[in-house]
Amino acid sequence: MKGSIIGCAVAMMLGTAATALAHHSAAGIDRTKSQTVSGVVKEFRWTNPHSWIDLDVPNDKGGASTWSVEMTSPAFLIRAGWKSSSVKVGEKVTVTLRPFKSGEPGGLFVSITLPDGRTLGERPAAP
Secondary structure, three states: OHHHHHHHHHHHHHHHHHHHHHHOOOOOEOOOOOEEEEEEEEEEEOOOOOOEEEEEEEOOOOOEEEEEEEOOOHHHHHHOOOOOOOOOOOOEEEEEEEEEOOOOOEEEEEEEEOOOOOEEEOOOOOO
């Protein structure tokens, strides 16, 4: 019985460690490239552990593709000058990102240019 409990506990710890490692993997991101897209904000999620921006970006077929852009946590964004209201649904913005290697529309956030011309990144500007 004691061995079963210990075995179960070890299995749970290993499963949790594997999930945490996979969560923080950037294997699907092409960090050697930068891409800039302009579109209309479909959704902005100010959440932990990562915020997200979904943009409707015009495509070659005359429609729009939804681009999902993963950001850092609100705690880091606040230090970089963000507020939960910095991005609003319906605004036209320009986002620079590191694209997904798979070619799917989206990637890892680098910066955003808002309708008023301000540019925000995920980290504070260097002094």
